[in-house]
Each structure stands twice: as C-alpha cells, then as structure tokens.
Amino acid sequence: MGILNVTPDSFSDGGRFDGLEAARLQADALVAEGAALVDIGGESTRPGHTPISAEEEQARILPVIRDLAARLPVPISIDTYKAATARVALEAGARLVNDVWGLQREPEIAHVAAAHGAPVMVMHNRETIEPEIDIVADMLRFFEKSLAIARKAGIRDADIALDPGIGFGKSWAQHLEALRRLPEIVALGFPVLVGVSRKSLLGRLHSTETKPADRLFSSVASHVLAATLGAAIVRVHDVGPHVDALRVVDAVMRKPV
16 A cells, blocks of 8 residues: 555655645555555645644545546555545545544545445544553554444445554554564454654664654564554555565565465
C-alpha cells in the first residue's frame, strides 16, 4: 500500500503532494514502483496534529480521488475516520476505507462501507498512552468491539483487515511489543496491515538524530519483520525498496505449489 498524503502537515511528506498535479505524479510513481493499493489521506494523524473539519478534508481529497480513480490501474483507499468523508470518497471512486480509529470514532462509517461493498482496514488506537498495560490484550478487546460494529453493519469478515496501529496511542516499548507479538493478531484470522514507514519510533533506534526520510532502512527492516510474522499488507512511503525486499520474503516463506 503506497501512501499519498494530500495534506500540508503530515509528519513526513506534508505539503509535497497537496496539489493535484503533484498528487498525480506521486500516485503514478507509487504504482510504477509496484504499489497494489494507493492510500489517500486528507488529514494528518501524526502526534499533535490539528483536527480539521470534514468539509476541509473533503476539499483536499475529492479532486485527487476523482482524477486518480479514472486512471490508476490499482484500487484507492480513503484514509479517514469520518463517515461523511468516507461516503463521498467512495462515491468519487475510492474502493476501500482505512480507518485509524477502527470504526469506533464514528461507527456510521461501517454502514457507509457496507452500503458500497467496500472492504475496511480497522486500526487499533488509543486516546491515551498507558505504558503499564498489556497492549496486545488491549488490541484484542478493541478488535472484538470493532468486529462487532462491522458485522452489525453488514460488512463481511472477508472484507476486513486489522492493523495494530504502530505509532498510535502506545509507548515506544509497546510499539515494539505489538510488532513482536503480531502472530497473536494474525491468529484472529484476518489479513493484517502494518505501517511503520518513516515513523519517529524508528528514529530512536538510530545512533544520530534523523529526519523521516532518513529512516528507509529501518522502515524496510520493520516491514520485512512484519511480513515474516504474518502481515499481509504493508503501508509505506518508499514502495520500490519494499517491493524488492518483500520479494525475498515471499520467495522464502511462500509454500511451494
């Protein structure tokens, strides 16, 4: 999954692709490098971000989705937790919903997805960081609630993927614990999406201070690890290097036909 943020303030690429032509060129580049999905977001969800209205979010994403849906050979997902934004994005040509609040901030988003037959990516998130809790146990409880919302709305289990939410609502140690124990999430029987690309938690592992764009190798290492532990989808800024690395994982881990 290639990341396309059409925002002025995303942590890594804010302001780079918030014009239609720049977004078009970046989407083409992501697909050319091997992205199977393009995930479009109009509101930054980085730590300390400033929330925006649904109207502002939609003004950012709709021209891009309308343009790209008509020309990209891969599906578009809309990265939003707002039901109203999900609805107009799907009407404009998006085909999946990627919700960083796991259908729980605005449960109506599940009904929107179901009405359009759109798969959903359900991410674990927390309002507060509690370093002392068992973060995977918290995820399991969270996903149980999210799955109940999805099923009640009519979303099929086959149209649900789970995301442990690395970088969201967790301490540094909990981020690592979530990755380490990824098989416990995989065991729930849903495809698992992992997104660690360029995140600040990786910066703590470097010997010197880094900018997000300096974290390519640690991003690739994180996603290779996630894939070996069962992740089915990785959400990344740098598609080409990840495709090369994950081809090796596939070749080694795939069962012979």
